[in-house]
Amino acid sequence: MIDLKNLTIKKAHGHLTKGDFSALELAEAYLKNIEAKNKELNAYLEVFNDVREQAKEADKRIKAGKAEVLTGIPLAIKDNILIQGRRVGAASKILDGYVAPYDATAIKKLKDKGAVFLGRTNCDEFAMGGSTENSAYGVTKNPHDTSRVTGGSSGGSAAAVAADLALAALGSDTGGSVRQPASFCGVVGFKSTYGAVSRNGLIAMGSSLDCVGPIAKTTEDAEIIFDCICGKDALDSTSIELSTINLQRSIKELKIGVPRNFIETEGIDAEVLKDFNESLLRLKKAGAKIVDVDLPSLQYALACYYIIMPAEASTNLARFDGVKYGPRISGTNGINDYFKTRALFGPEVRRRILLGTYVLSAGYYDAYYGKALAARSRIRMDFENVFNKVGIIAVPTSPTPAWKIGEKTDPLSMYLADIFTVTANIAGIPAISVPSGKTKAGLPLGLQLMAPVGGDEKLFNVCKSIF
């Protein structure tokens, strides 16, 4: 019996190279857990039928002494990241039956290292949502309390890691979709500096915000995956080679800024605030200096996000018209085919497409999209100013713990839950959510740390020393 509960990528690598168990045995252990638990949790939309073959390939490599740290490591992949020859659908009916014609760059890099892909995980349709309730294939349940949501949109990936249905996973983060479900499920979620991971092969939502990112049990595991998938890519013109800046290996003398005015608003849960203050205390005890900082433009962050994201999404999703991919619903003529086919989008996707169409229309463009771009500049400038004074900014990942399935019925109340995560996407900075504690009822909570552009490794180092 392999002790999956306490297994990490690093430990698994040690066992695999020592021959304590094979990649096939490891994959079998996860398949067994998936068999037992996925029906209830709905973390996976599909478990691949060639997992054993993939694992055997990894075993050959291990036997040949050519194993790298990710060789034979079983991973779950969000259903909006392309793996050549496999189904992928962004949890939407509009991509029903679609088979990916190529590998996402992140996938190609993981394949090169011999990672094993267990299956594709559930998410909100086109990654639009914060609870996985917007999936066209049913909600994913939180392994810590199955009456509650996993968060989202990468809820399936977070649940898979939390319930030992995968050793780690890939998600995507446009406004918190890696970090927030990680915090709801008690695991680590990392969103890099914008462009550090290629977006090639990620089904686009908001292209100036989207980031592929790891979900894992430990910071070290998240870092191992990030180190593998990052790098400039000719197939994504916005991708960059990270030049690590201002690396501080020790937490001693590290200045951590806390935007108190922004955090202590009416929407924040009392237990979240208490846990956040306790986390700050731990950082302080480890030698960090906690200071108050002011980012006055953060008050506009969520409004700015809910203009820019739907604007970009409505443009990106114009390509789903029943001509190039997915099913086509036949209407009375060519244009009617579009209308009928695009009616396959679920309610939240339709809402955001219409919202995006509105804020980009003549007459409203300046008042909404133009002003949102101005707000984005102000927010970025605020962060640049504050990062001249502190090395890291700390906020809770989410203002509340995981809510009950079906509890949030109006879209705006769901959007407000993104308040602490969207800022990093707007500013293009790296951010990580690490498990920080639990509520009295046993629901996981997350602490979020943000660093300036290029400060990705700094976040890993701070988290590894404390959490």
Next chain:
Amino acid sequence: MIDTKEIEHLAELARIEVGKEETVALAKDIEAILGYVTLVQKVAGGTGVLEEHKEHMLVNVMREDSAPHESGAYSDALLSAAPEREGNYIKVKKIL
């Protein structure tokens, strides 16, 4: 004020068929969301990326206008994803 007529117009622009009942719900939801995001109009200064910040913002990256790969290398894989195909063409209904 967003009414059902406006929703119908937006749905027309976005090429999405929306049912009668849904236009009522969408009008209500979008009205509430716009009511919230209107907050950005309080941001000082003009619209668009602010002048004082332009050098920090993302810029378009172009590549050389040359053939990135052998012609036809991916055609079959991409065409196979289309719902209807005839030879090396994607098939659609008659337009004219």
